[in-house]
Amino acid sequence: MSTLEIRDLHVAVGDKEILRGVNLNISSNETHAIMGPNGSGKSTLAYAIAGHPKYTVTSGAVLLDGEDLLAMSVDERARAGLFLAMQYPVEVPGVSVSNFLRSAVTAVRGEAPKLREFAKDLKNGMDALSIDPAFAQRNTNEGFSGGEKKRHEILQLELLKPKIAVLDETDSGLDVDALRVVSEGINRFRASGDTGVLLITHYTRILRYVKPDFVHVFAGGRVVEEGGPELADKLEAEGYESYVKASA
Numbered sequence: 001m002s003t004l005e006i007r008d009l010h011v012a013v014g015d016k017e018i019l020r021g022v023n024l025n026i027s028s029n030e031t032h033a034i035m036g037p038n039g040s041g042k043s044t045l046a047y048a049i050a051g052h053p054k055y056t057v058t059s060g061a062v063l064l065d066g067e068d069l070l071a072m073s074v075d076e077r078a079r080a081g082l083f084l085a086m087q088y089p090v091e092v093p094g095v096s097v098s099n100f101l102r103s104a105v106t107a108v109r110g111e112a113p114k115l116r117e118f119a120k121d122l123k124n125g126m127d128a129l130s131i132d133p134a135f136a137q138r139n140t141n142e143g144f145s146g147g148e149k150k151r152h153e154i155l156q157l158e159l160l161k162p163k164i165a166v167l168d169e170t171d172s173g174l175d176v177d178a179l180r181v182v183s184e185g186i187n188r189f190r191a192s193g194d195t196g197v198l199l200i201t202h203y204t205r206i207l208r209y210v211k212p213d214f215v216h217v218f219a220g221g222r223v224v225e226e227g228g229p230e231l232a233d234k235l236e237a238e239g240y241e242s243y244v245k246a247s248a
């Protein structure tokens with residue numbers, strides 16, 4: 001079992017403090033949802049965990065199995081079993097999806113997968129996500145539709161098999177069919193072993209397909225309420241307004 005531990009995390013962009021003391025523990029057999037209004041700092045949390053240089057950790061700690069995650073390089077974080085899917089993934093012109101994924105698997109495992117084995121895993125993953133085979137030869141993230149970006153994200157999960165996956169707005173911009181395919185992919189990943197998921201979302205609808213064990217409400221750069229899956233139903237009915245007021 002693995003645990004991602006976020007302790008009293010404060011994060012600034014420039015001299016603006018955005019995260020104001022976030023505490024969260026995610027174990028590898030749990031699914032957590034972070035829900036909150038736009039601008040509450042959800043993506044900032046994901047970027048800080050990912051080590052994005054624009055997001056400065058001013059105090060607090062992030063530990064993966066007791067090791068200081070913030071002291072690790074981005075590659076080391078991936079090798080330690082952390083996967084981060086960004087709300088706005090970067091384009092990698094000139095690198096095909098297939099090569100990008102093989103490099104990612106190589107980086108995480110520390111050795112290149114056998115070509116034939118990788119080709120088989122890639123094909124199975126793409127089939128399961130209803131991805132057209134031609135997709136593997138496209139430039140990574142270049143001109144991807146919302147749905148293609150998200151399927152690509154879940155394909156990475158299936159191939160990389162991280163211990164803890166952080167998914168930021170994986171549900172945004174998906175029509176109902178794509179949402180179902182992506183949710184099924186997340187559920188397959190959850191069922192595939194001892195894996196933890198931190199699902200960051202503004203909307204409650206993905207939580208109808210991917211049932212969280214814990215729900216954390218984010219407002220004003222911190223967790224303002226926590227509960228079980230029933231909290232998502234409450235948010236769907238009542239919205240975030242009361243939390244936004246209370247955190248202001």
Ligand code: ADP
Nearest residue numbers: 013018036037038039040041042043044045054
């Ligand atoms: P969410 O993902 O919950 O919508 P964000 O983490 O994207 O929220 O943003 C939280 C706050 O931090 C917002 O006020 C946003 O404008 C600010 N912020 C986030 N990233 C940056 C950045 N790179 N530069 C300037 N401000 C930022």
Ligand code: MG
Nearest residue numbers: 025026027030
């Ligand atoms: Mg826990």
Ligand code: MG
Nearest residue numbers: 042043087169
């Ligand atoms: Mg966001």
